Amino acid sequence: MGCGVSKSNQFHKHSRKAIRAAVLIQRWYRQYVARTEMRRRYTWHIFQSIEYSGEQNHLILHFSFCSLENRVYLAGNLISHIFRENDVCWDTEWERYFCYKNIEVPEVYSGPHLTFPLTVEQAVGLLEAFRNKKQLHSRYVLELLLETWKLLRLLPNINRISTCQSKEVTICGDLHGQLEDLLLIFYKNGTPSLEKPYLFNGDFVDRGKDSIEILLILFSFMLVYPCDVYLNRGNHEDHIINLRYGFTKEVLTKYKIHGKRILKLLQKIFSWLPLASVIDQKVLVLHGGISDSTDLGVLAKANRHNVRNTHARTWITNCGAPVRSSSAGPPSRTPSPSDRGTASTTARSVNNSHIDVSFQLQTSFYVGIIFYKCVCACLQILDVLWSDPMNQDGCMPNEVRGGGCYWGPDITEDFLNRNNMQLIIRSHECKQEGYEFCHNRKVLTLFSASNYYDVGSNRGAYVKLGPDLVPYVIQYQASSMTRELTARQSVGRTERSALKVLREQLFAHKSDLLCAFKKFDSKNTGLVSLNDWASAVESVMHLNLPWRTLRCQLVACKTADGTIDYCDWFNELAIKGPNTDSLLETLYRHRSTLETIFRIVDTDNSGFISMEDFRQTWKLLSVYLKMEITDEDICNLAVTIDSNQDGSIDIDEFMEAFRLTDKKSRLERGRSMFMGTASDLTKLEDDPSV
Numbered sequence: 001m002g003c004g005v006s007k008s009n010q011f012h013k014h015s016r017k018a019i020r021a022a023v024l025i026q027r028w029y030r031q032y033v034a035r036t037e038m039r040r041r042y043t044w045h046i047f048q049s050i051e052y053s054g055e056q057n058h059l060i061l062h063f064s065f066c067s068l069e070n071r072v073y074l075a076g077n078l079i080s081h082i083f084r085e086n087d088v089c090w091d092t093e094w095e096r097y098f099c100y101k102n103i104e105v106p107e108v109y110s111g112p113h114l115t116f117p118l119t120v121e122q123a124v125g126l127l128e129a130f131r132n133k134k135q136l137h138s139r140y141v142l143e144l145l146l147e148t149w150k151l152l153r154l155l156p157n158i159n160r161i162s163t164c165q166s167k168e169v170t171i172c173g174d175l176h177g178q179l180e181d182l183l184l185i186f187y188k189n190g191t192p193s194l195e196k197p198y199l200f201n202g203d204f205v206d207r208g209k210d211s212i213e214i215l216l217i218l219f220s221f222m223l224v225y226p227c228d229v230y231l232n233r234g235n236h237e238d239h240i241i242n243l244r245y246g247f248t249k250e251v252l253t254k255y256k257i258h259g260k261r262i263l264k265l266l267q268k269i270f271s272w273l274p275l276a277s278v279i280d281q282k283v284l285v286l287h288g289g290i291s292d293s294t295d296l297g298v299l300a301k302a303n304r305h306n307v308r309n310t311h312a313r314t315w316i317t318n319c320g321a322p323v324r325s326s327s328a329g330p331p332s333r334t335p336s337p338s339d340r341g342t343a344s345t346t347a348r349s350v351n352n353s354h355i356d357v358s359f360q361l362q363t364s365f366y367v368g369i370i371f372y373k374c375v376c377a378c379l380q381i382l383d384v385l386w387s388d389p390m391n392q393d394g395c396m397p398n399e400v401r402g403g404g405c406y407w408g409p410d411i412t413e414d415f416l417n418r419n420n421m422q423l424i425i426r427s428h429e430c431k432q433e434g435y436e437f438c439h440n441r442k443v444l445t446l447f448s449a450s451n452y453y454d455v456g457s458n459r460g461a462y463v464k465l466g467p468d469l470v471p472y473v474i475q476y477q478a479s480s481m482t483r484e485l486t487a488r489q490s491v492g493r494t495e496r497s498a499l500k501v502l503r504e505q506l507f508a509h510k511s512d513l514l515c516a517f518k519k520f521d522s523k524n525t526g527l528v529s530l531n532d533w534a535s536a537v538e539s540v541m542h543l544n545l546p547w548r549t550l551r552c553q554l555v556a557c558k559t560a561d562g563t564i565d566y567c568d569w570f571n572e573l574a575i576k577g578p579n580t581d582s583l584l585e586t587l588y589r590h591r592s593t594l595e596t597i598f599r600i601v602d603t604d605n606s607g608f609i610s611m612e613d614f615r616q617t618w619k620l621l622s623v624y625l626k627m628e629i630t631d632e633d634i635c636n637l638a639v640t641i642d643s644n645q646d647g648s649i650d651i652d653e654f655m656e657a658f659r660l661t662d663k664k665s666r667l668e669r670g671r672s673m674f675m676g677t678a679s680d681l682t683k684l685e686d687d688p689s690v
Contacts, residue, residue, distance in 0.1 A: 039495050042546055044432060046498040047453040049543040050505060052400045100142035103258065114140040114220075116147055123220040124191060130213040131183055138258040141216065145265045148219040151226060152272035157300050159230045159277035161199065163467045169279060171199045171463045173427035173435075173446035174234065177208020177247070180478040181449055181460050182217065188476065189462065192221045192229045199277055201427045201446065202234020202287035202385075206245035208449070212254060215266070233273035233304075234287040235385040235403070235428065239263065244596045252607070271305040275384050278421075282469055285425045289387030289443075290415050291405045292395040294380055302377035388429060389443050409439040416442060425463065425471070434461025434475045450477045454497040499553050505541070506554070510570055512540045517566045527563040598651045608648040614638050 105113070112129040114122055114136075126136065136144075163169055170189055175182055192198045200218055205211035222229040235241065242248045242263075251266075252259040276286035276299065284296075386404025390396075393408040416422060424443045429436075430452045436445045450460030456477075464472045506513065516536035520528045528536065533555075534547035555569050597620055601613045609617065618634045638649065 038549070042550065043495045043498040044453075044457075045545060046502050046543070047457070048430070049545070050501055100139050100146070103139040103142070105137050105139055109137055110134070111136055112140070114144060116143065116223075118144075118147075118220055118223045120193075120224055123217075123224050126220050127183075127186070127191065127217055130179060130210070130217065135254060136216060138255050138262065141212075141255070141262055142258065142265065144216060144219055144223075145262065145269060147223055149265065149269050149272065151223060152269060152274075153305075155272075155274050157275050157302060157304050158296065159199075159232075159274050160281075161197070161230060161277055161279045163280055163465065163469075167195065167197060168464045168466045169197050169199055171201060171285060171425060171446060171465060173201050173448040173461070174203035174430070175200070175208070175214055176203055176236070176449045176452065177205055177211035177214060177250070178449045178451075178478070179208070179210035179213050181476075182214055184460075184476055184478045185448065185462055188474065189464075192225050194225065194228055197225075197228040197230070199230045199279075199285060200232065201285055201425070202232045202273075203236045203427065204231075204234070205247040206236045206242060207452075208246075209250065211247045212251055212262075230277055231273055232277055232285065232287055233270065233275055233385065237270040237273055239267045239270065243599045244592055248599060268305075273304075275299055275302075275304055275381060279465060280467070280469060282421050283423045283425060283465065284419070284421055286384050287426060288383065288385045288404055288428045289389060289407060289426050290411065290424065291380070291383040291387060291407055292411050292414070293376070294383060294415060295376075296419060298377055299380055299384065302381060304381065386428075389426075389438050389445070391438070409442075412439040412442050422469065423471070430458055431461075432458045434459040435463070435473050444471055451479050454494045455479050457494045495553075499550075502545075502550075503554060506537070507570065509540050513537065514566070514570075516540050521566075526565055526567045527559065528566060529563055533564045533566065595651070602651060607651050609651065610648055611638055614649045 111134045112122070112126050114126070129136070161169060170185075172182075172185060190196050198221075204214050204218060208214075218229070218231060222231060236245065236247075239248070248263060251263050255262055276284060276296075278284055278296075383404050386398060386401055388398060388401070388404070388406055389412070390406040390408055393410040395405055395407045395411050398404045398406050412424065416424070422442070425446060426443065427446050427448075429445050429447065430449070431445055431447050434447055434450065437443070438445070444463070446461060446463055447458070448460045448462055450458060452458050456479075459475045459477050461473050461475045464474065466472075513536065516539050517528055517533070518524070520532035520536060530548060530551060533551065537547050538544070551564070555564055559565060594617070597617050598609060601617050601620075602609050615631070615634050615638070
């Protein structure tokens with residue numbers, strides 16, 4: 001008996017130890033998961049905040065150019081071509097203007113050959129050629145784009161799609177030039193056919209390296225199956241946006257001789273892409289979203305090819321019509337004669353001074369009504385392409401992106417009830433799982449570009465919609481490298497990329513940050529507390545990030561009392577490039593804007609601009625930034641950049657000359673050469689210096 005009791009006590013003792021160990025392991029694991037999730041969320045927030053900030057800056061730049069061009073102030077012929085060149089010839093002349101018949105295909109060309117009308121075999125052959133890294137000859141590109149333009153002109157603003165018992169419509173979100181994702185979708189789901197219709201929901205181009213290939217594949221299948229392949233326009237299907245986010249540069253790099261002609265025709269094609277699609281009268285599919293004033297009837301009648309998506313709000317502002325306030329809704333008044341400028345006065349002359357006043361007023365009224373309708377159409381197109389959903393009720397301007405609006409669940413409910421619909425499918429936002437439901441599952445966001453920010457950062461997804469109209473979501477990740485990464489390694493890799501971008505942004509705002517720190521450092525000690533450091537950084541960056549948590553990742557220099565030496569913090573960063581201190585920080589902060597201006601000024605897309613155009617570029621930037629940039633600074637910078645003294649500036653070399661790097665990112669970049677396998681990543685994570 002005694003032995004039995006002893007064994008029982010020993011058993012219970014070991015059991016308690018085992019339970020305590022299990023509890024400790026469970027607690028540790030929960031803390032580990034929580035920390036990993038926190039890192040994943042703030043990494044995502046860093047990427048998304050910086051991306052939206054870039055879009056906002058681009059729209060502000062574009063609106064500034066519109067204002068300059070409309071007021072004929074400073075710009076002259078330097079930027080006016082970006083607004084007028086698209087109207088060089090009428091539609092009936094485009095076919096002659098882009099004649100491809102004089103372009104010969106050499107015998108050594110080994111890529112795909114196309115004949116029109118296209119066949120299924122040719123479309124599939126083009127897909128396989130791009131899979132094997134081959135390039136389509138420019139003659140076939142121009143001919144394919146011309147046929148696409150002819151077809152798009154026949155399509156309505158809103159596609160009407162129906163399902164039947166034998167069909168499921170496959171809907172894809174943003175692809176952003178990532179051909180690998182499109183190939184994976186076709187591998188998993190099959191290529192488009194009569195039995196397998198597809199709807200692609202905009203943003204086919206920019207950011208990725210294979211945008212032109214994606215367009216040519218989608219256009220070829222649309223030509224083969226015009227009633228089974230549908231394309232909606234996205235906010236990146238705009239040639240001004242393409243100047244900033246890479247598509248223009250990609251086309252000019254791949255097609256050096258005929259790239260400008262290809263881009264010109266694509267401008268026209270983008271303007272003719274449909275704005276939305278309706279499936280079985282119940283599901284609305286559009287790229288961005290809706291607002292409280294969205295009217296499908298107005299959208300259906302709008303002249304979509306005459307409205308550029310980034311022009312609308314500027315046009316409205318310059319014409320004097322009110323822009324949506326925080327309470328949203330359409331303009332609250334019909335524009336007055338003064339809003340319309342000289343619309344009625346130009347109809348008069350000295351010899352016609354006896355013209356009937358009542359006729360003038362009646363004419364002004366009708367002109368005002370027409371103008372008002374155009375304003376409403378422009379605003380609604382802007383909303384369709386740029387808007388995002390929000391959790392709270394109401395509708396307000398989308399100040400984060402700079403265009404469109406935020407709309408709430410009540411706006412969704414009202415819109416669906418008014419139009420007798422049940423679901424809105426949209427894209428426009430990268431989601432970590434590739435999709436996300438909101439507004440009581442009545443709005444579905446769909447994003448098809450996996451690994452968008454970095455390898456492992458997000459999944460892609462597409463949706464299959466059958467006659468029951470219940471969305472079936474399929475997720476994937478295209479990169480084979482993601483299969484070698486553990487969850488920790490994936491988060492760590494993405495986090496390192498995000499922090500590198502964030503450190504660059506912080507240095508780009510060095511002057512503003514120093515001023516903010518000195519407000520807390522009244523005694524000029526060079527030290528601030530952690531709370532003051534976090535407050536100062538947020539007051540400048542406006543990214544709404546957990547700065548206190550990020551301090552350990554961003555600031556290596558520490559003091560014994562826990563304060564932060566902000567001068568040493570900036571000294572950790574190093575810059576290589578021309579020694580033009582007065583312009584250096586301005587240049588880096590606005591480098592994307594500057595490159596956009598360069599490519600606008602480079603009217604012949606040669607990659608070079610003259611010294612005079614270089615000077616005018618900086619003058620445009622100074623007007624945009626509302627700051628003074630002296631001729632002496634510009635001259636010194638030009639002399640430094642023009643190393644071969646040929647009197648012209650190479651745009652790519654100029655942008656490459658200014659590279660911001662810090663010690664930590666240089667270390668990461670050196671190690672990234674060895675990041676081919678999971679074992680290498682494990683070694684990297686164990687290194688305490690990273």
